[in-house]
Amino acid sequence: MYQLRPYQQQAVDAAVAHFKKSRKPAVVVLPTGAGKSLVIAELGRKARGRVLVLAHVKELVEQNHQKFESYRLKAGIFSAGLARKESEHKITFGSIQSVACNLDAFNEPISLLIIDECHRISLNEESSYPLVINHFKKLNPQLCVLGLTATPFRLGMGWIYNYHYHGMVRTLAPRPFYRCIYELPLRYMLQHGYLTPPMLDDTPLIHYQFSELSCAEGFFKEKELNQCLQTQKRITPLIMEQLLEKASDRRAVMIFAATVKHAREILGFLPANQSALILGETAEHERDQLIQRFKQQQLKFLVNVAVLTTGFDAPHVDLIAILRPTESISLYHQIIGRGLRLSEGKKDCLIVDYAGNRYDLHQPEVGELRPPGNTEPVQVLCPACGFANTFWGRLTEDGTIIEHFGRKCQGFLDDDEGEIELCDYRFRFKECRECGAENDIAARQCHQCQATLVDADKQLKEALKSQDTLVIRCCGMSFSAEQEKLTIHYHDEDGAELSESFRLDSPQDRREFQQGFLRFHWRSPGNEPEFHSCSQIMALQSMFRAPDFVIARMQKKRRIICDKLFDYQGRYRRAYELS
Template structure:
């Protein structure tokens, strides 16, 4: 398997670390969907091939991660000498490369022998201190091999209330980051799917101002009471239907606070005609597997989830993430949003609807970092005095046309990112001297993303175009703002799978109630004049490559 550029860079950086910082343990930081299992599989093949007799242990805490690691290793290296040690999978095998459950190996660590390297998947689960299961396992292995190398892999190398999992203090198992692949770069290079965020109505956002903090996050019991309000839930699912479902999004995950909350959300969606089952830690395994298989096949429009889909679950078709779970955990926020980063045919981006003010709390996912103690003293956002839109502190011009007075800024010497003059850690790379920035929930979920803009529509035209690659026809609708500015929607009517389903949903949104779905673009073209509702304005994502039409305002027609 040929590695991507950044994947090879990660392996090279790891060997450079070992050469320069022998005896210290590094972390490799790779966003969800970047292929960390491919990286450590290629690394394992190189180490075992170049250094015969090398014994490697891969540690994970969930059976899904263990199964994924074995499958990917055998894909990269079909002859890999691999065994699996996991009671949850009914396997008890030892081999030169052993992929083990943390909980299974903890009870028999004295019997597993010698290892040269330990790879820890989802290394942010290692709490500081010597008494955790991970640390006990590694300490026992180090007694047999004092030169044991430990490598951590994580998309989010920090813990709520404890900061980074690496550092120079005795409590830290890891001493630093050997390599980090940044989300924005991987999106720009086409390896990850873009994410976008839309503003939701104020009445759909939970008020957490009175909820206490317990162990660094919102108190679970109080938070459940706040979010379980029926009016709040109905407002949120109505926003989801308006902003996601009516625009053709057919694979949504609703991240909920508790099992009760998830069932309330599921019931509210059911009353609207949507089948969205609940998946939680109490869901029987057979039932959970069936639900996830149906979702992966496109047979379910959504899942209401509690705590089990943030790690070890991949469904590339996921195109909408509803954050119904307010959190103070940056790691949880990034894990939830990270579920939507995988590519899928016909998926232009993944929409994030933030009902918990997470974007406002942490900022864009590509530059969000754990807050330091001085965070509250540093400027984060500013509000346009003309239209009341909230922007990042360094925004120079509001989409309404108002220009801000240019704020004093300084550039990070490490990554070049501009920062507020009084900040302490860099917004982008956390290099010392500035703190990171944030954007409000009606701003972008990627740094530098312009806010969506509304354009009045003077006229609408329709035509049939043909794909340059397949030659297949599709319906193109153009919304003309003026003589030189127009925005398009392409409807793949009659196409199989996701593209056809989305086109049908778009047609239902654009046409009068009861208008049948055209079977092919030419049929749609003949009906456009009679079936399509008059359009007043469109909201356009100016950050997307094709200037995606996000929302359409229709003229009210008297019946």
């Protein structure tokens, strides 16, 4: 019988504690190589009722089943790929495809449904996982549903759960899981010797340039990837020459290609008798044979396109070559995780990133697409509740946050009964003119009074039509000060200018400056300093962001700024954009 590691026992305890007080679906996050199958085995052993454990590939079904039977307990397997369809046992390990197609074989209620690699669950009620979950909930409305994954983030969906036990809100949109009840950071696994140390080479002299590609809904388009690679066709031979040199003293190499065409090109540079290619279209029996030959070290190089990121276990892999852009930190972690398992004689795993992904192995998932430029995850404290949010942002060399792109605090508080109160602080917002409530910058209706919020395009159209209104496309702003009167000048690309002034003499003056200017213009909202003099502001001019448009109306023969538009996305051109 296996002895659980401390963190594995903590994960089991967290699941037991959660389901004692709630029946809402929960997720446990453990890095690749953390031994999820042992956690599953212990939960199955402790469960009082019947248990079904699902996985998406037969290899995981078999692996989880073997770990459970190491407890000297019997369990069934329901998987067409393993040629077994047993549903009469107290514990059954099944493949999702086989179970979903044979729900008539499962007529008795179960108490616990465990889903391995649960980030694969879709919100489509007609897809396999929701069909299975709904089937067993009809048999037992008190069903406990527990997911396990290394990456609780799905491209096209985002976070797969709503709330994190550390007190953060991931999303309020419908998700397969309600709460993450336990998460173990990758850093812990590495520090305690549970994983092979990675050697990161993320700045090779020869690399692809994918920065101009657009990422639609979290995905790169294959056609655009191929076009981009075609313009860099001279780079691939150079990369492969360098990679073969780096692989000369390595035992097993996994190569992650950008497209099918790209993968076939890569394969052409590798030794034919030591290399194989696995695609989504590769026949199952052929795929099984190739993977088996790779695991038996009959093959040294294995090229794939987005098919071996999860559910693949070859511990002797000691070189990961990334030749594709990755859409999220989670996907980056999945790729690198293929090389971090422990293996006899393996001292480290070389990670070579030829795609310029710029992710840190220890970075947390942010949950939003990465903004362009030199951005990285930054921690921003909420001034209302104190919660430490993780947003994309920019840092100085000494680690000071100079800008972040967070909108709303992710924090929440819950009581002993599980009732949740969300923090409502917004770092960036659109104010309702009817009730003054702060709304998301993309909202069309006020969340408090349901009034229709001003549409930026409509607002600009009306302002441009008005004879007594001036609209400038702001290309920058500058500051000037006279005694304690601060004037901000907004500059149009054609030379026009608008300005507004604030005094900083009294506490009331400074509050007006904070509410009317600082909170909107500071690049790192929520971290605004307390200014007492114009000289302090003048010294930090670069920390203020300019609006996209400034609108001013004529009042008593003077143009008074009445509105500024930030984060504009619409049909009107911004400063210096091509029409």
